[in-house]
Amino acid sequence: xxxTLNTLLTELEQRGEDNDARVSERRRKYxxxxxxxxxxxxxxxxxxxxxxxxxxxxxxxxSTLWLASSLSDGGRVTTVECDDDKVxxxxxxxxxxxxxxRIEQIKGDxxxxxxxxxxxxxxxxxxxxxxxxxxxxxxIIDAVKPGGVLVCDNALSHAAEMADFITCLQGRPQFTTCLxxxxxxxxxxxxxxx
Numbered sequence: 001x002x003x004t005l006n007t008l009l010t011e012l013e014q015r016g017e018d019n020d021a022r023v024s025e026r027r028r029k030y031x032x033x034x035x036x037x038x039x040x041x042x043x044x045x046x047x048x049x050x051x052x053x054x055x056x057x058x059x060x061x062x063s064t065l066w067l068a069s070s071l072s073d074g075g076r077v078t079t080v081e082c083d084d085d086k087v088x089x090x091x092x093x094x095x096x097x098x099x100x101x102r103i104e105q106i107k108g109d110x111x112x113x114x115x116x117x118x119x120x121x122x123x124x125x126x127x128x129x130x131x132x133x134x135x136x137x138x139x140i141i142d143a144v145k146p147g148g149v150l151v152c153d154n155a156l157s158h159a160a161e162m163a164d165f166i167t168c169l170q171g172r173p174q175f176t177t178c179l180x181x182x183x184x185x186x187x188x189x190x191x192x193x194x
Contacts, residue, residue, distance in 0.1 A: 012062045012093065016032040030059050031059060034183035041063065043070075052119070053067050053075070053125065082109050133152075150188070155184070
């Protein structure tokens with residue numbers, strides 16, 4: 001990690017904590033992942049040699065920066081966010097980090113995007129409105145390429161909200177799953193190659 005990126009990530013961590021403590025409206029919160037979750041995602045991206053990553057829930061781009069900075073040359077993150085202000089803020093953060101060329105931003109509803117998506121990804125990171133996860137289940141499953149990995153944030157911090165989605169994925173024979181006690185809890189599902 002470059003010193004410039006580390007400085008930006010540290011700044012975004014502080015800004016996120018300050019903002020989320022100050023505002024009460026959920027839509028205005030950043031709800032960023034923790035630093036150890038970012039490190040975990042970076043290790044996963046490198047370990048599976050991900051070239052194509054899909055992120056559902058950009059917020060201000062904090063997690064996107066962890067994903068994009070871990071890709072090898074030519075790798076790309078597609079990230080989906082519905083909030084105009086957050087899309088603009090994330091774009092500025094991507095440019096500041098020097099990673100904008102590795103990131104494709106999609107402004108829109110995640111369910112709509114997924115339903116129209118035909119691409120597959122080496123890694124899919126899901127960190128959005130948990131109430132929509134069951135509606136996304138089939139297109140999310142289709143978006144993970146054989147041999148790919150799905151990671152869902154908040155699996156411990158919001159276990160009750162995640163339970164039905166996790167049960168849905170655990171019931172699919174093509175997935176091997178585990179719960180990793182990092183950050184707010186990461187539910188990880190590997191899709192078999194066959």
